[in-house]
Amino acid sequence: MITGALLAAGVFLTVAAVLLDVRQDAWDRVRDASANLTLAVERDLSSEIRAIDLTLRAVAGLMARTGFEHSSADLREALVLERLSSSRYLDAVVILDEHGDAMFDTRQHILPTTVNFSEQDVFAAHRDRPDVGLFISAPYPSRLVDRLWTIGVSRRLSYPNGNFAGVVLAAVQVQDLQAAFEGMRLGSRGTMTLIREDGVVLARNPADARLLGRDLGSAGPVRQMQLARSGQFLAVAAIDGVERFYTYRHLDGAPLIFNVALAVSDIYDSWWRKAALISGLTGILVIAMLTMVIRLHRELARRKDAELATRRSETSFRLLAENSSDMVSHIDLVGRRLYVSPAAAEIFARPLEELMGRAALDDVAPEDRTFVQNSFRRLWRGERTITFEARILRPDGEQVWIEASARPLLNDATGKPEGYVTVARDVTDRKLAEARLTALARTDALTDLANRRVFDEALDREWHRARRNEAPLSLLLIDADRFKLFNDSYGHLAGDACLQRLADAAAEIGRRPADVVARYGGEEFAILLPKTGAADAGLLAEGLRAHIETLALPHEANPPAGVVTVSIGVATACPWPAPDCTPVALVAAADASLYRAKQSGRNRVVAAPDTVPMGSVR
CATH class of the missing domain: 3.30.70.270 (Reverse transcriptase/Diguanylate cyclase domain)
Incomplete structure (x- = not known):
């Protein structure tokens, strides 16, 4: 009896430890996946907002120099339309005069009727406060395009004496933002939300028109997100009372917050099913006093499942990396590439076999090598993420601009980097567009x-x-x-x-x-x-x-x-x-x-x- 009791106790404790470990593993995977997803979407949105802001600044500068009212309609349309391709979310540019009347819209040569924006925050904010800078409005039904929900991104126009001259407004359709969020696997009650820093909802997945423009500034999760630039926490949602795990980041250069919120019940749903099954089997084992052989068999089965999960995780990573237009690299401490995704062949114009084992700095343009080298030294000194732009040199002498972000791979024992993972994309077209805008100015x-x-x-x-x-x-x-x-x-x-x-x-x-x-x-x-x-x-x-x-x-x-x-x-x-x-x-x-x-x-x-x-x- 004593041996049986000890055996039962041992089986019970072993299974309990395994379940807790699996539960922690599930939580860790969700935490890391949420952080990576949030980082990727935030960088994409930040880049698009910067491109929209660059367009607004260019149009405002052009009006300050030449005065749109003195230019022909065809010339105005050509000067503005050539900037619309800078962002996939930019639907149109609208110019409002000092009274709030829309005097130019890139979606039509001549506005059919006078549309006034003087009562909307996208206009009033600049009229009442000269120092607003870049302003992002709450969603509103567009009066220019089929009442579609629209977000206004705007900047102030000023006369030479500094007086208010109107607003240049970039129209972003909410449906375009929400379409970018679709296809993400968030569980049955998970959400992705883009809000202003004051808590106003701009876009959400799953989409719900009733929530657009709703002010959640007083809700606990939003107050928590306002305390730091990024983070993760557990909280109960004010909208539906569901407890969720929030991962958020403030956008770079815009008063916006993007968050991914996974329902705790969804995170542990699979674990509960496994726990119920294992607990039932354990009860049978305890009652039947199965032998140590059965215990060993269960342990081996558990390890096999863990190894299979690891292989699946590695396979998923390679599948994502090898089908992405961005280049993913694994670089060791001396700067050699241990792995590059297929996108590298197009960016560097070299075969993958030639890039593997090659020093990453060898492909950087000589004038940028010291800058790139110093950027990676910041990771060694303790920074967790760096982002930089640099030129790379192709074999034919052509220079290509890339935008890259890098993170260290840390040794669990020492906490020091063992290597680096970088994600890079070709931004040559964007740099050329910026140069053209500078010349135009x-x-x-x-x-x-x-x-x-x-x-x-x-x-x-x-x-x-x-x-x-x-x-x-x-x-x-x-x-x-x-x-x-x-x-x-x-x-x-x-x-x-x-x-x-x-x-x-x-x-x-x-x-x-x-x-x-x-x-x-x-x-x-x-x-x-x-x-x-x-x-x-x-x-x-x-x-x-x-x-x-x-x-x-x-x-x-x-x-x-x-x-x-x-x-x-x-x-x-x-x-x-x-x-x-x-x-x-x-x-x-x-x-x-x-x-x-x-x-x-x-x-x-x-x-x-x-x-x-x-x-x-x-």
Whole structure:
């Protein structure tokens, strides 16, 4: 009896320990899977929000420079539509004037009726607070597109004096966000939710229109998520009273929180079924006093199941890695690749066999190697995740931009990294788009000349250089004669074509690397000529004036020439004798000369009588 009791007690304790271990394993797997899923979705959403914000900034900058109200509808549509492809969630860009009226929508050439947004938070937030920055609205039924639920992402528009000029609004359809969440296996009562940091629900899986826009800011789970940038915790949902395991992350660069919430009952559902089965068998074993052989058989069966689960887990990982467009790599501590997924062959333009065992830094462009190496050193010093962008060098010499994130593989005993896992994707197209937007921000859209902002920067730079080198600096201000009458007579399209011809002629004058030819405003151009004295500047100005007259562009409202002509004001500065003098003096002198040229009959060059400040040109 004593032996039987001890045997029964041993069987009972062994089975209890196994069940607790399996229960903990189930919990650990769910915790890690939830963290990885949340990280992946958060990075995707953060990237898309950054792309949308970049579009809003570009459109706002474009309006600040050129003023949309002065551009044709076709030109406005082309300038905005070329940015819509930057995000798969960006449905449209809408521009609201200072009263909240929609004056432009990329989904239609001309708005059929006036739609006013003045009462919506997406407009009122910017109108009432100049410092809002990027604002994300609560979901609302769109009045422009079939009452579809829409989220507005917006930025403020300002007049040059800083006053409120309206809002540029990116429309994101809720159904597109929810479609991205579909297909995720979350159990019968699991959820994925995107909320604002104040608790307003923006999107949810499973979808429930009744919850869109609902404020959960006072609910316990939301208050918990507001305490840190990321984390995991157990809580009872305020919506349906279900206890769930929450994994959340705040989006980078946006006031949003994404969370995955798995019902505790779903997490342990399989475990309860196994526990019931094993407990029943254990009861039979205890009652029947089975031999140690049966105990051993159960233990072996348990181990076999555990090994099978491990193999299945590894198989699932490889299946995901080998069918993903992102490249997954396992790198050892000296930087050699121990594993790369098939996507690496396309990114690096090398066979997988060549990449295996190869040092990862060998494929990084020389100018980025130190940066990448220092990034991985941060993992060794204790950081758990790094994200960086770098250029890689293909065998044919082509450089490709990648965006990568890396995590350390830690030794359980020492806590030190034993290697690294990286996930990378090709972002070359995005980098090229960013470069194009940067160039557009510094170029006049009509003439392809430098814009006023670039001219002001160059004037300040060359003024200080002229002072250091004691060299003269000349400025030509060119204005088309009677250009308003030209537009009235021939139309604005002809006026644009005329300005392009004048810009080409001006560009021929400023051909040296340091010369700057810019559209100064309207029909006025500026040419900045470093290391050019007054005499040479006057000759260049007269040559430009004569060349434009010989173009013989008809302008009957410009007597006596009857063709397009220009008036040019010339000024030369010697900055070094007067340290207190500023570039404004040079612009003022050239502008005064231009005024005299206009007053004295047009179609002529007038130079300032003296250099600015007074002094000899060396």
